[in-house]
Amino acid sequence: MLFPAEEVIWRGRRTGTEFTVHDAAPADGSVPAGPYAFLGVRGCDTSASAIHDAVLTSRTYADVRYAVRRQGAFVVAVTCSDPGGTCFCASMRTGPRPTQGYDLALTELLDGASHRFLVEVGSSRGAEVLADVVSVPAPEADVRAADEIARSAASRMGRELDTDGLKELLYASAESPRWDDVASRCLACTSCTMVCPTCFCTSVEDVADLTGDVAERRRVWDSCFSEDFSYIHGGSVRPESRSRYRQWMTHKLASWVDQFGMSGCVGCGRCITWCPAAIDITAEAAALRWTPQPAATRS
Ligand code: SF4
Numbered sequence: 001m002l003f004p005a006e007e008v009i010w011r012g013r014r015t016g017t018e019f020t021v022h023d024a025a026p027a028d029g030s031v032p033a034g035p036y037a038f039l040g041v042r043g044c045d046t047s048a049s050a051i052h053d054a055v056l057t058s059r060t061y062a063d064v065r066y067a068v069r070r071q072g073a074f075v076v077a078v079t080c081s082d083p084g085g086t087c088f089c090a091s092m093r094t095g096p097r098p099t100q101g102y103d104l105a106l107t108e109l110l111d112g113a114s115h116r117f118l119v120e121v122g123s124s125r126g127a128e129v130l131a132d133v134v135s136v137p138a139p140e141a142d143v144r145a146a147d148e149i150a151r152s153a154a155s156r157m158g159r160e161l162d163t164d165g166l167k168e169l170l171y172a173s174a175e176s177p178r179w180d181d182v183a184s185r186c187l188a189c190t191s192c193t194m195v196c197p198t199c200f201c202t203s204v205e206d207v208a209d210l211t212g213d214v215a216e217r218r219r220v221w222d223s224c225f226s227e228d229f230s231y232i233h234g235g236s237v238r239p240e241s242r243s244r245y246r247q248w249m250t251h252k253l254a255s256w257v258d259q260f261g262m263s264g265c266v267g268c269g270r271c272i273t274w275c276p277a278a279i280d281i282t283a284e285a286a287a288l289r290w291t292p293q294p295a296a297t298r299s
C-alpha cells in the first residue's frame with residue numbers, strides 16, 4: 001500500500017502540435033490517496049517500513065509519493081503469538097513483539113473468559129487515540145503475561161538465522177562454490193524479490209495509447225533476479241543466476257548494513273514461503289559457513 005507495484009509518475013497529452021505534461025498526484029495510480037490506518041501489523045512489517053523510510057525518504061532525493069502516504073499512516077501493531085514455519089524475526093530482532101514504527105502496539109491476552117489487550121504507546125497520535133478508548137493502567141501480571149507470549153512465540157519460530165559475523169562471512173564468500181549450488185536450483189523467477197517487504201528496486205516504463213495522443217511514464221517494481229536489471233551498454237553485469245543470487249543475498253545481509261546502517265532482512269520468511277524451488281535464505285547462510293572457500297579468489 002505504501003510502495004505500490006506500479007505507479008504513474010506523469011501523464012501527457014498531445015493536442016495538435018502541443019504536448020502537455022501533468023504530474024500525477026500521489027493518489028493518481030492504482031493506490032487510493034489515504035490517509036491509511038493499518039491494523040494488526042506484525043513486527044517484521046513495522047521494521048520493514050522503517051527500512052523503507054530510511055531508503056526512500058532519508059536520502060538526497062526523497063520519494064515524495066511514498067513520503068506522503070507514510071506520513072499520514074496510523075499503525076496499530078500486534079505481538080505475533082503464533083509464528084509460521086518460515087519465520088525468523090526473533091533472529092533479526094524485529095519481533096515477535098513490534099520494536100518500532102507503530103502508533104499503538106497490542107498484545108492479546110486470553111485467559112479463561114477474559115479477553116483484553118496490553119497496549120503500548122509509540123507516538124503522540126497513538127496516545128491521542130488511546131485517550132478516546134476505555135483503558136486502565138496495566139497490572140504487573142498483564143505486563144508479565146505479554147512478555148511470556150512474546151518469549152514463547154520467539155522459541156517457536158520455524159527458522160533461525162545466525163547473524164554473528166554474517167556480514168563478514170558474506171563478503172568473504174564472494175567466490176564460494178555454494179553460489180553454483182544455489183544457481184543450479186534457482187529459476188530466477190523473481191518471486192523472492194516481489195514478496196520481500198524491504199525490496200525497493202524499480203524500473204521506468206513509457207506507455208502510449210493507440211492514438212499516440214496520451215502517454216504515461218510509470219514506475220514499476222523491478223528485480224535484481226532479472227537479466228535486464230543489470231544491463232548496461234554492451235550487456236548484463238550479472239548474466240547468470242549465480243551472480244544474481246549472490247548479489248541479492250549479499251545486499252540483504254551484508255552491504256545493506258554498510259549502505260543504510262541496518263540489515264535489509266527483517267526475518268519475515270516470505271522469500272522462503274514463495275520460492276518455487278524451496279530455496280531458503282537461512283539455509284543458504286548456514287551453508288556458506290560450512291562450505292570450504294576456494295584457495296585463491298578470482299579478481
Ligand atoms: S524465488 Fe527462489 S527460484 Fe525464484 S528467484 Fe528467488 S531464489 Fe530463485
Ligand code: SF4
Pocket residue numbers: 192195196197198252264265266267268269270271272281
Ligand atoms: S529477505 Fe526474505 S526473510 Fe528477509 S525480509 Fe526479505 S522476504 Fe523477508
